[in-house]
Amino acid sequence: MKHQFLSFKRQKFLENLECYENLAKSQAPKFMVIACADSRVCLSYILGFQPREAFVVRNVANMVPPFENGPTETNAALEFAVNSLEVENILVIGHSCCGGIRALMSMQDDVNSRKL
Template sequence: MQRLIEGFNRFRLESFPEKRELFEKLSAKQTPHSMIITCADSRVVPEFFTSSEPGDVFVCRNVGNIVPPYAQFTGGVSAAIEYAVAVLGVANVVVCGHTDCGAMKATMTPESVDKLPAVSAWLRHAHVAKHVVDNNYSHEASADTLASLTEENVVAQLDHLRTHPSVAARLARGNLTLHGWVYDIENGGIKAYCAQRGHFVSLSQVLENGESWPTATPPARLSGVLGNAA
């Protein structure tokens, strides 16, 4: 607790005064450009690795960066998505997994969380990714299996995300972009899912090659009918 209090004191004396104007603007309104749904893992700080300022991103964190399908489960994640998309009008939603994810390790070995009923029940939303890996991948090393499962879980949660009415409505109009990322804790890299290619690509290579941004967004169907209003 002492470390938290000392950290607050540094914020109060150093960081807050430097950004006083920003916090004054944020005191009455937030207008984040993106929502990031990521893992609760303490090593994963999306504001840090995206160099974001307060007010830039609306972050929802949970075990395993899970997005339950809308019809199956309505809770805090669903409410956060609805608020970010329908009220705040974010332009982007990112589902961000990460390397060495404990939730994915538990998904690989469900018996390891038998004594954690809440965790076990929550991770059922990742079982689809495990089935994809079990039936389509051939791995000898568990590390390779974990990497594949982490990526497939991001893809699975993107599929779940599209079942949410607020997301589906804006995707149909073409004014919401979806992204799937995997953050590498050790080297600071990000791999992004490219729906057109059907696999993950390095964001660093995309930047270096001047390529177009990889997205996980399906084609807009109703943009010409309903316009582009949020």
């Protein structure tokens, strides 16, 4: 990881310093993306996003809990994206072979089980 970071710093960051300085000042993404945290899914690679184009939230199985269940990180991110960043599009995406969805679907229907 250290080698990858130093390579990024030399070959991208320092060569594009003005761009990164501008990125540090503000953000105005057009998209908010809620996606799975699965290590096999790389949004920038799949969707071609560049820095500043998407505000991203990643969690297990790309879940968006109901607001009525109380505050969550995902709900806070949604509120920030809509009210502060004024994103124009919200995209919730899943992927095949998702372990989080598999675990959710394999749960037993039990009257005594905890609510999610």
